[in-house]
Structure formats: structure tokens, C-alpha cells
Amino acid sequence: xxxxxxxxxxxxxxxxxxxxxxxxxxxxxxxxxxxxxxxxxxxxxxxxxxxxxxxxxxxxxxxxxxxxxxxxxxxxxxxxxxxxxxxxxxxxxxxxxxxxxxxxxxxxxxxxxxxxxxxxxxxxxxxxxxxxxxxxxxxxxxxxxxxxxxxxxxxxxxxxxxxxxxxxxxxxxxxxxxxxxxxxxxxxxxxxxxxxxxxxxxxxxxxxxxxxxxxxxxxxxxxxxxxxxxxxxxxxxxxxxxxxxxxxxxxxxxxxxxxxxxxxxxxxxxxxxxxxxxxxxxxxxxxxxxxxxxxxxxxxxxxxxxxxxxx
Numbered sequence: 001x002x003x004x005x006x007x008x009x010x011x012x013x014x015x016x017x018x019x020x021x022x023x024x025x026x027x028x029x030x031x032x033x034x035x036x037x038x039x040x041x042x043x044x045x046x047x048x049x050x051x052x053x054x055x056x057x058x059x060x061x062x063x064x065x066x067x068x069x070x071x072x073x074x075x076x077x078x079x080x081x082x083x084x085x086x087x088x089x090x091x092x093x094x095x096x097x098x099x100x101x102x103x104x105x106x107x108x109x110x111x112x113x114x115x116x117x118x119x120x121x122x123x124x125x126x127x128x129x130x131x132x133x134x135x136x137x138x139x140x141x142x143x144x145x146x147x148x149x150x151x152x153x154x155x156x157x158x159x160x161x162x163x164x165x166x167x168x169x170x171x172x173x174x175x176x177x178x179x180x181x182x183x184x185x186x187x188x189x190x191x192x193x194x195x196x197x198x199x200x201x202x203x204x205x206x207x208x209x210x211x212x213x214x215x216x217x218x219x220x221x222x223x224x225x226x227x228x229x230x231x232x233x234x235x236x237x238x239x240x241x242x243x244x245x246x247x248x249x250x251x252x253x254x255x256x257x258x259x260x261x262x263x264x265x266x267x268x269x270x271x272x273x274x275x276x277x278x279x280x281x282x283x284x285x286x287x288x289x290x291x292x293x294x295x296x297x298x299x300x301x302x303x304x305x306x307x308x309x310x311x
Contacts, residue, residue, distance in 0.1 A: 105186075154169035
């Protein structure tokens with residue numbers, strides 16, 4: 001039910017994200033790392049359509065290979081729907097059809113976007129109307145990136161990345177995303193980071209207990225200055241991601257020698273996000289990467305979080 005009208009389906013669009021800053025601190029008591037990150041939602045979307053049903057099911061289409069995405073109860077979108085049903089006492093189910101364009105296990109939060117969109121879609125379809133604050137609370141129970149996919153825009157994340165504070169960003173940033181052929185497991189990349197820190201314990205500073213986002217990142221976002229932001233791009237997960245997939249270093253070098261202001265592994269990778277100065281530079285870079293047989297797409301940010309759209 002949407003705005004008092006019975007509906008046959010609800011269509012919700014949710015964005016992928018880029019971590020323009022990612023500082024990874026020490027491991028917390030719950031086993032997660034304490035992080036400080038700056039998220040930006042970008043115009044690479046997941047489209048979730050929810051249909052009334054007695055059972056819970058999910059199917060996929062779109063431009064991304066989804067062969068490794070589970071269709072059973074372990075799927076994050078199914079978990080999101082069941083969580084909302086349990087919270088509200090809803091006794092029916094939902095059939096979810098998801099058109100994917102965010103890479104699977106690519107460091108851009110595609111699964112999290114699916115979960116956030118599912119919460120919004122089911123809330124509208126079922127007429128449960130729990131409110132945005134409650135949806136954020138449920139999102140945090142599903143995963144560290146889900147609350148941001150719900151919020152969108154630009155935000156600072158702390159704790160596991162799920163404690164959010166909106167950040168001011170002016171203007172529009174132009175990105176070119178080099179999409180991976182393979183996948184990287186987020187836990188795998190974090191384990192590699194821990195091993196790296198153990199191997200070099202005497203040479204590098206210990207992990208911070210409460211990391212924070214550098215002020216230069218916030219200033220660059222406020223100013224809407226891509227050159228300033230390029231200087232501030234940071235990701236502690238980049239080195240372990242490159243150690244696991246050495247080709248990423250070549251991709252970053254290729255982009256930076258073909259006009260990118262800077263390249264950075266997004267989140268746990270392996271997607272590489274290149275920041276460019278303007279649209280023309282983004283188009284030129286996309287062409288150069290494609291000529292080198294690197295699959296690349298353009299995106300802009302910041303964009304809205306998960307919301308209902310008309311078909």
C-alpha cells in the first residue's frame with residue numbers, strides 16, 4: 001500500500017557507494033574493526049521491485065554477473081524482508097526482482113543497496129509504515145553499509161561504518177569506475193590487512209583505537225573541489241586488496257596516466273574508482289580504459305539513497 005492505495009508492486013532504486021576515505025582501526029570486542037570512513041553515493045544503481053506473495057523469494061537480472069549471489073535465505077535482501085516482517089508482525093511474504101548494476105563483491109555495497117531498497121519497498125508494499133528512523137535501525141542490524149545505502153548523499157561513518165553523520169558536499173563529482181572481472185570477499189581483505197599489520201608490527205604504527213576522518217576530506221567535499229579531494233583519497237584496505245589481486249596496481253596506474261586526478265580501491269575492492277576533474281575528462285578516461293580492455297563505467301555523486309521511483 002502506497003499513500004493509501006493498493007498496489008501490485010513497488011519499485012525502489014538504491015545507489016552503490018564509494019569510500020573516498022577509509023581508515024581501519026583496531027578490532028573491537030564484537031570482532032569487527034573500528035573504522036572511520038567517508039561515503040559518497042554514486043549513480044550506479046540497484047533496482048528492486050517487490051511483488052505481493054505468500055513466500056519470500058528473490059531473482060536477479062541486469063548488467064552484472066550474479067551467478068555467485070545466493071537465492072536462498074542467506075541472501076541479504078531476503079534477510080531484510082524477513083527482518084521487517086518480524087519487526088512489524090506482517091504474516092505474508094514478498095517476491096523480489098532485482099536488476100543489478102553494482103558489482104557483486106566489488107567494494108561498492110551492491111548487496112547492501114539491495115537490502116536497503118528491500119526495506120523501503122516492503123515497507124511501502126505492505127503498508128507497515130515504520131518510519132525512516134526505524135528503517136535505519138533495522139538496516140544497521142543487516143550490515144555495516146546498509147544504513148548508508150538507505151541514507152545516500154555523502155556521510156561520515158564510524159564504528160563498523162554504520163554510525164552515520166551526514167556531510168556537506170557541494171557540486172557534483174565525476175567518477176570512472178573500473179569494474180572487476182572477479183570478486184573479493186570483505187572478510188578476506190580485512191584478514192589480509194591484519195596479517196600485514198602482524199608482519200610489519202615493528203615497522204608501522206599500531207592500529208588506532210578510534211580512527212577519524214581527516215579534515216582535508218571534509219574540506220574538499222564542502223568545497224566541491226575534485227583536485228583537493230583527489231589529494232585526500234585514502235583507503236587502508238587498498239594495500240591488502242592489491243596484495244590479493246596484484247593487477248589492481250596496474251589498473252590504478254593505467255587510470256592515473258590517462259587523465260584521472262587519482263584512483264582508489266573502493267572499500268574492500270576490487271572496483272577501482274577514478275576521480276576526474278569534469279565530465280569531458282571522465283569520458284576520455286572511460287574510452288582509454290575500454291581501449292585497454294578494462295570494463296569501465298561513468299558515475300556521478302552524490303546521489304539520493306534508497307527511495308521509491310515510478311516505472
